[in-house]
Amino acid sequence: LQDEPAMKKERETKDDGRYIIFFSFEDEEPAPDEGRRG
Amino acid sequence: LNQLRWDPTLGEWVAYATHRQDRTFLPPAEYCPLDPTKPGGFPTEVPRPSYDIVVFENKFPSLAPDAPEPEGEGSTLTPAAAGRGVCEVVLYSDDHNSTLATMPEGRIRNLVEVWADRYEELGALPFVEYVFVFENKGEAIGVTLHHPHGQIYAYPFVPPRPKKELEAARNHRRETGNCLHCDLLAESSTTAVA
Numbered sequence: 479l480q481d482e483p484a485m486k487k488e489r490e491t492k493d494d495g496r497y498i499i500f501f502s503f504e505d506e507e508p509a510p511d512e513g514r515r516g
Numbered sequence: 517l518n519q520l521r522w523d524p525t526l527g528e529w530v531a532y533a534t535h536r537q538d539r540t541f542l543p544p545a546e547y548c549p550l551d552p553t554k555p556g557g558f559p560t561e562v563p564r565p566s567y568d569i570v571v572f573e574n575k576f577p578s579l580a581p582d583a584p585e586p587e588g589e590g591s592t593l594t595p596a597a598a599g600r601g602v603c604e605v606v607l608y609s610d611d612h613n614s615t616l617a618t619m620p621e622g623r624i625r626n627l628v629e630v631w632a633d634r635y636e637e638l639g640a641l642p643f644v645e646y647v648f649v650f651e652n653k654g655e656a657i658g659v660t661l662h663h664p665h666g667q668i669y670a671y672p673f674v675p676p677r678p679k680k681e682l683e684a685a686r687n688h689r690r691e692t693g694n695c696l697h698c699d700l701l702a703e704s705s706t707t708a709v710a
Binding site: 492497 | 622
């Protein structure tokens with residue numbers, strides 16, 4: 479089993495009161511062609 | 517309106533959310549509300565110029581944490597209840613043209629971590645009985661935004677299909693003493709695929 483990726487979680491409140499959560503990770507491998515292969 | 521109404525012919529709750537008729541419907545790509553907000557550009561749902569994975573409360577939710585009690589409680593045969601729950605949108609990437617199928621494994625693994633985070637947090641809410649993570653894809657099934665995204669519904673009841681699945685798993689445990697999904701996994705790993 480691999481270690482869990484380090485996850486950063488930032489919670490903010492939008493102008494209309496709804497929450498929004500930004501997740502970011504440190505371990506994702508670079509993928510220069512991500513999303514443009516299909 | 518966020519309201520649950522009991523359908524006695526099916527024996528299940530049905531969620532009514534009339535405001536969803538007004539939701540954003542297939543906007544042009546340059547006005548996608550799920551793209552990041554570019555400097556000088558129109559404000560989208562995400563007030564940052566870039567992002568990794570984002571979760572936010574659906575602007576047009578079928579279930580809401582503050583859903584009011586219905587004005588009428590309905591009848592004994594057809595009771596009504598507040599449509600209390602949470603509906604979230606999960607953005608997989610800030611690349612409008614990306615798809616889950618073409619994303620690197622690392623990003624998909626990170627997405628699973630986000631799903632687990634939301635499952636745990638939403639499942640702990642006192643009014644939530646079931647958390648459903650899902651993705652609709654394609655206009656034929658009703659998708660109104662093409663940006664790579666999924667949704668999460670946190671229900672105040674266990675929906676019919678997972679309720680049947682739970683009952684089947686309990687029956688299997690009672691009859692065999694085993695975990696149903698463990699047995700299915702063990703069987704599939706020893707059975708050749710035709």
